[in-house]
Amino acid sequence: MVAALLLREIQILLRARASIVNPLAFLLLSTLLFAIAAPKLVAETSHQASGILWVLVLFTQLLSLDAMFRRDYDSGTLEQSLIMADVPFVAVLLRIFVQWLGTGLVIVIATPVIGPLLGLSWAAVPGAMLALLLGTPALSLLGSIGAGITVGFSRGGIILALLVLPLFLPVLIFGTDIVNAAAAGLNYTAQIYWLALITLAALIVAPFAALAGLRISVEMQ
Amino acid sequence: MYFDSFDAFLRMGEHGLYVWMAYGATLLVLLSAFFITRSMSRSVEENIRWTILSRQSEQAAGTAQTQRQGNES
Amino acid sequence: MKLNLKLKEYWHKLGSPRWFYQITTSWVTFFGICALLLLATGLVWALAFAPADYQQGNSFRIMYVHVPAAMVAQSLYIGMGVAGFVGLVWRMKLTDVAIGACLPLGMVLTALALFTGGVWGKPTWGSWWEWDGRTVSTLVLLFLYIGIYALREAIPDRDLRARASALVSLVGTVNIPIIKYSVEWWNTLHQSASFSLTEKPAMPAEMWLPLLVMVLGFYCFAGHQVLSRMRLEVLSREATSRWVLQLLQGKSAEAGLGQSSLIDHGRD
Numbered sequence: 001m002v003a004a005l006l007l008r009e010i011q012i013l014l015r016a017r018a019s020i021v022n023p024l025a026f027l028l029l030s031t032l033l034f035a036i037a038a039p040k041l042v043a044e045t046s047h048q049a050s051g052i053l054w055v056l057v058l059f060t061q062l063l064s065l066d067a068m069f070r071r072d073y074d075s076g077t078l079e080q081s082l083i084m085a086d087v088p089f090v091a092v093l094l095r096i097f098v099q100w101l102g103t104g105l106v107i108v109i110a111t112p113v114i115g116p117l118l119g120l121s122w123a124a125v126p127g128a129m130l131a132l133l134l135g136t137p138a139l140s141l142l143g144s145i146g147a148g149i150t151v152g153f154s155r156g157g158i159i160l161a162l163l164v165l166p167l168f169l170p171v172l173i174f175g176t177d178i179v180n181a182a183a184a185g186l187n188y189t190a191q192i193y194w195l196a197l198i199t200l201a202a203l204i205v206a207p208f209a210a211l212a213g214l215r216i217s218v219e220m221q
Numbered sequence: 222m223y224f225d226s227f228d229a230f231l232r233m234g235e236h237g238l239y240v241w242m243a244y245g246a247t248l249l250v251l252l253s254a255f256f257i258t259r260s261m262s263r264s265v266e267e268n269i270r271w272t273i274l275s276r277q278s279e280q281a282a283g284t285a286q287t288q289r290q291g292n293e294s
Numbered sequence: 295m296k297l298n299l300k301l302k303e304y305w306h307k308l309g310s311p312r313w314f315y316q317i318t319t320s321w322v323t324f325f326g327i328c329a330l331l332l333l334a335t336g337l338v339w340a341l342a343f344a345p346a347d348y349q350q351g352n353s354f355r356i357m358y359v360h361v362p363a364a365m366v367a368q369s370l371y372i373g374m375g376v377a378g379f380v381g382l383v384w385r386m387k388l389t390d391v392a393i394g395a396c397l398p399l400g401m402v403l404t405a406l407a408l409f410t411g412g413v414w415g416k417p418t419w420g421s422w423w424e425w426d427g428r429t430v431s432t433l434v435l436l437f438l439y440i441g442i443y444a445l446r447e448a449i450p451d452r453d454l455r456a457r458a459s460a461l462v463s464l465v466g467t468v469n470i471p472i473i474k475y476s477v478e479w480w481n482t483l484h485q486s487a488s489f490s491l492t493e494k495p496a497m498p499a500e501m502w503l504p505l506l507v508m509v510l511g512f513y514c515f516a517g518h519q520v521l522s523r524m525r526l527e528v529l530s531r532e533a534t535s536r537w538v539l540q541l542l543q544g545k546s547a548e549a550g551l552g553q554s555s556l557i558d559h560g561r562d
């Protein structure tokens with residue numbers, strides 16, 4: 001049952017290729033903006049690359065989160081799935097996982113390109129990929145909480161950002177620290193553990209909170 | 222008293238502007254909160270009284286009307 | 295055993311708006327008077343009688359308003375989170391009244407903490423604003439408040455608004471210690487050269503006594519304000535009930551307007 005649901009979700013993801021292409025395009029575009037607006041900032045092996053990369057990743061996530069539940073909400077299938085699913089929690093978790101596939105995983109794969117474009121040193125790229133691999137699931141999980149609550153708002157985008165960015169902060173802090181440490185050649189094991197802990201905690205808490213939010217939103221229809 | 226004169230009190234050893242800005246803002250916040258809440262309480266009570274009054278005068282008008290109708294018939 | 299029953303009884307009563315209104319009548323006055331006394335004493339003490347700091351001089355006095363504001367601002371948010379939790383689990387309507395009451399004061403006190411912090415920083419360490427652990431945490435708290443505020447503005451239905459606010463304040467409150475820890479971590483990496491506000495020097499009694507008075511005064515003030523707002527919201531929600539009618543009648547009678555104003559008006 002879970003496998004069937006997962007398969008269906010992935011099919012939807014692949015059919016709506018925009019949900020994979022758009023985040024990537026946005027990330028690339030904003031990198032371009034930085035390169036134009038602040039060229040010295042993205043000069044070779046910049047110290048700021050880590051921070052800029054992560055902030056852009058956060059913004060990309062925000063944009064992608066807005067659409068996470070929206071199509072189902074608008075078409076009414078969200079309400080149905082919440083009522084009919086045996087274990088709604090699993091359905092939400094699968095949706096989050098697939099959203100991560102389209103956003104977070106894509107970002108991780110794109111890092112060897114985006115990172116150096118922002119001035120990240122090659123030595124830091126593996127560390128950056130690891131940090132993003134651990135951090136982006138947390139972003140998807142925590143972000144789904146905000147997405148669940150705000151899916152019913154017509155202009156919910158800014159409220160989504162307000163609710164979700166404070167949740168993103170710890171991921172941002174440890175994530176940037178890992179990339180900076182990687183760039184400086186320092187050990188970052190402790191930070192990895194902390195980031196992994198955050199992601200695990202998010203995994204436990206977020207689907208329930210997102211589900212609660214979705215239930216509230218569905219009643220707003 | 223820590224200060225020798227009222228003037229010294231106001232000056233606060235060159236930091237006067239900052240100290241008084243901070244305390245001024247604090248007093249502003251505390252007093253506004255107090256008065257705004259008080260005015261809100263009063264208008265809530267006003268509103269409820271008006272609603273009760275208008276509902277009762279409607280009822281009274283209703284009973285007066287039925288009484289008149291009763292008298293006429 | 296008896297205590298258990300007593301507590302359960304108390305808990306159930308908490309769900310009743312009327313009981314809440316009645317029992318808090320004396321509390322509001324109590325908190326109000328305490329707040330007035332403590333704040334009046336504290337303000338005078340802090341401004342005129344407490345010693346100036348050896349290093350910072352008289353700007354140190356700003357601490358006596360900055361610290362209480364920040365403490366109460368944070369406590370109010372945590373209070374909202376606890377209310378949210380209780381509201382989600384036990385479905386008590388009063389918890390939403392509590393959240394709505396804490397929100398405006400909490401927001402304003404957070405802003406005040408940020409402002410007084412900046413004003414303190416300028417003469418003492420030379421800049422209006424430094425990005426350090428304390429400023430980042432307080433700013434995040436402000437955004438947590440603004441988030442709930444925006445959320446409440448966006449949901450017209452009262453029950454849904456209550457559930458959404460409860461959920462968000464609960465999640466936000468759980469996030470607070472995590473943010474504190476990670477910002478501390480961040481701060482150790484990015485420590486600015488200047489003396490940091492986060493360091494707490496050992497304070498002699500002449501300094502922490504007025505601080506204690508101010509902190510208590512701020513808490514009493516917050517208690518007075520939150521209870522007052524909760525009470526007016528309760529009156530507003532229960533406006534059609536008999537007990538509200540009787541209450542307002544009683545107040546009119548006290549004010550000398552007489553019974554007739556509310557009941558017998560229609561008789562002529």
